Amino acid sequence: MSLVFAFLKKYRIAASLALLMMVIELTVELAQPYLISKIIDEGIAKSDLGVVWMWGIVLLIGTVFAFAAGVASSFFASYASQGFASDLREKLYDKVQSFSYSVFSRFATSSLITRMTGDVTMLQDTIFMSLRFMTRVPLVVAGSVIMAMVVNFKLGLLLALTVPLLLVFVMWIMKRAGAMFKNVQKRLDKVNGVIQENLTGIRLIRVFVRMKHENGRFAASSGKLMKNTVAALRLTETTMPFIMLVMNAAIVAVLWFGRADIMAGSASVGEVVAVANYALRTIGALSAFSWIAVTFSRAGASAQRIKEVMDTESGEAAEREQTEAGDKALHRGTVRPADKSTGSALQGSVEFQHVSFRYPTSDIKVLEDISFTIEAGKRVAIMGATGSGKSSLVQLIPHLYDREGGQIYVDGRSIDEWNTETLRRSIGYVPQEVLLFTGSIRENIAWGREDASLEEIVEAAKIAQIHETVEKLPNGYDTQLGQRGVNLSGGQKQRLSIARALVRRPRILILDDSTSALDLATEARLLGALDRISCTTFLITQKISSTQAADLILLLDEGRLIAGGTHQELMRTSELYRGIYESQFEKGEALHA
């Protein structure tokens, strides 16, 4: 909650105005039963037409007044809540961008997305509703009771006794119902889970003839869902009738004592009517209480989830330094030329010494005791089964994660000593899954280096073997990609993301299985073109054809380096490598035979 108030502080004036307007509106409404008692007692009872006119007009003016106040409160509340949400979202996004990658991957991406969208919207709506409506409900209850006591203290006291009782009751129901609905949600998730599984595995279920088994499983979990839902709803459905029951009893009591007082002359008809009217208003407000409690508890959960992100440390020292540098650059509004020159000074030799690594959230070692050296400008090919640690290995080079043990040197200097930004500016990274952004092809390539000229972009595209394809598109480099744009094939997207990495003129190029969708001829042309530019290349691949020319081949198995060397060396020393070679190249040999 402190988080909410911290962000709302900037909008305190608008928020207070919204509340004030709401109170004005409420006052008018609360005065109504009081005024009608005046009309009855002073107007009708005394047959005084003037009094009726007067109070009638007061009521009318009040209505207009209340409407204006209501509209104004909506305006201010909307301003405050939208501003709040916008600020919060931006802070949250900046915070997430400041995370080091290993901190970032502690959260599931989908959960971060929900926090930034759903949870922020939830808080925004809650604030909006609070300013206009929710704070009003307790005020209606309290105000009605007080007004009833003002009109006639003794009769009003009857309300003052019943209402707190009902409040306790509503809170008790809420607490119990909350737990029950959580249960219902769990059951529903279970039911949906079974459906999801069955739809995905439908062929398997069919061929294993397990339909009866699955139907039984589903009926059982659906049955539980039904029982829990009925139980939870039965509880909440008692709330309203119970409130009505108690308040009705109070009204009967008001009438009973009211008549006695009228007979005794200590009360008027108008007063009795007004108190009864206040009681009726309380019923409506009380029933809204449960809804408010639910909203607040959900908003609380959202605030908690957002706070978790806000309270997370950004990451290691190198990363923070970089963020600060970034902030400064933002204030200056320019790109740092100094950093860039440092970047091109980097040569590109890489050395791993006994490197081990595990992901922050996992206890399984992904890499263990990896050592190798590669000189600047040479090519390393990395092979291994899915899950053997190939991608993890290359991700350590741009310092996306902190390793657990060992050292990684770039140009003989530990990567911990490099400024992370300088290091990354010299690295071109092409990840396994193709990630292009919505925008034009030119923008996507220039994304690698914002100040790249069109010539540089075209040059990168030529090396990546995508230039001709782009030229053939109706809008060339200005063709839009993404949701409303052109759909490129898998291989075209891969080559585009290679171009994006190349436009940086990297000293170290990392291709994480980025040529898998290319046909052999295109891949060969690409590798040939890469030979002509001088940069250290890490190439993760499944194809023997692309490892043969590498200066060093690393063969990984379950996180360990089981063989390393040139193609000829591995053919002699590694049985697994020979196995892979044979499975891919036999047909080639058959052709030669």
Add this chain to the structure above:
Amino acid sequence: MPKSNALTEPFLQPRPPVIADPSKAQGEYKKKKRAKNVSGTLARIWSYLARRKLKLGLVLFMVLISSALSLLGPYMIGVAVDDYLGGEGGFWGMGWGRFLIVLGVVYLLAPITSFFQSIWMIEIAQETVYRMRVDLFSHLHKLPIPFFGKRQQGELMSRVTNDIENVSATLNSSAIQIFSSVLILIGTLSVMLTLSPLLTLLTFIVVPLMALGMRWITRRTGPLFKERQSNLGDLNGYIEETLSGQRIIKAFSQEEHVKQEFAQRNERIRLSGFWAQTISGMIPKLMNSLNNLSFALVAGIGGILAINGQVTIGVIIVFVEYARQFTRPLNDLANQWNTLLSAIAGAERVFEIMDEEVENKDEAQAAKLDKIEGAVKFEGVSFGYEEGRSTLSDISFEARPGETIALVGPTGAGKTTLIQLLSRFYDASGGRITIDGREIGTIQRENLRSHMAFVLQDTFLFEGTIRENIRYGRLDATDEEVEEAAKLANAHSFIVRLSGGYDKMLTGGGSGISQGQKQLLAIARAMLADPAILVLDEATSSIDTVTEIKIQQGLQRLMEGRTSFVIAHRLNTIRQADQILVLKDGGLLEHGSHEELLKRGGFYSGLYHGQGIEEEAGD
């Protein structure tokens, strides 16, 4: 931000857009998925509800009573004021005490009837939804497999979950509320008219005002919400894109760039959201104010009438209360009506699936075989999904028990169709398929399939332990048999190394273990099922070559002694087959062993020496 600015800031917002053609706005605002056949769908929902006719009758009875009581309550208060508090005399000659008892009973019964009305309805609704769910689910399992290929899984999922939930929520409350709203509306109106037509007219003045106000608001909110929605979609898309691509952003040091882009989008949504919320926020204010207005009119003018003796104080009080009761159901009705319509549309989508044609029934005299040898024979088999277009034509071959048959050919050649005919997901339109000399049409479908096991391209693992996942192959297998199967499949060694071993929970889709390990589990599962006929449908195509080498041994063991059909792109699996069937455009192009086909120098030999089948058949 300086203080003075904070005060004026809210007024410096750009003005909201207003569109010229209001009819268009209404269209946009109201555009929702509407049901096509409302009465038909309602009739079917009714057929579910009708199973509890008695209870439903009771609910309707309760609704009638509670609606009547909620009319009677305020009326009696009015009577109390006129006859007992203000004036003398009695109501139907009752004394004050008796009157209060009657009022007490009315006040007691009103909440009780409304309580029973809602919980009984909830019980009926939940039972109905339960039945619909179970019916739908078991129907899904009767549908032919190709149905699932045609549909997007997400869309199907949404029908089975969201649409049914929607029906559930609506049946719980809306259906009853609509009914009672209508009753109360009619009741209130008639009582009001009897008491004082003039005051009734005054109460009604607010209705056109309400309509006018709502029109003014929806004209503006329609486009505003649309704009906000598209801005929101844009922003969410950006968040999703940049967070999914976070690795790239980090590796390319692009944090500042995306922050700025984000800020721009964020500001756009703030503006459109501001006006959408401000204006739509006026709806409850308007409702409230109109309530207040009718209150003022009834009180003021009613007072004047009372002085003239045209109405009593009691009548004014009854009207004040009725006026409140009157706008509420009107408001409810509008809300509930929309929910109801969308629920009907949801129900319709559910029923649509239930109307899909199921797999053909077994013939009455179909046999159930305890054991089969695995001799498979196709004699001039042809088949077409659609009339006049044949997917397979004139396929003949014979597999002896224990042989491995490889199916080779480009995508769309009919390999998978051939397997689907064998497992009777479809029935051949011409020719004969026999197993052990028996035509498969005379064997019960489920019995036939229980003698077959499949290892498919997309290995599917259920949420559950590894043990449960293997046991899926044969539900009554003992723990020892499960482990034995895992050992044969080469899966045992990796399973025992996992934390938890055989009892390790696999979450949805089996994340946490590698693709190759998943495939080993699938092999163990098939091993446990111990079928006479085995189908490997591209079992290794989604795994990398290194992993494939590792699972090869398990696969070999699985295929031993079983008639195996192998669909694969990779040549080394195919080479060892006893027979190779080369399919092209639905016909059997070549047929023979690897050596024979190579010697012949035809299509297969071309594939083998040329690009390789991977390239030809891949996507």
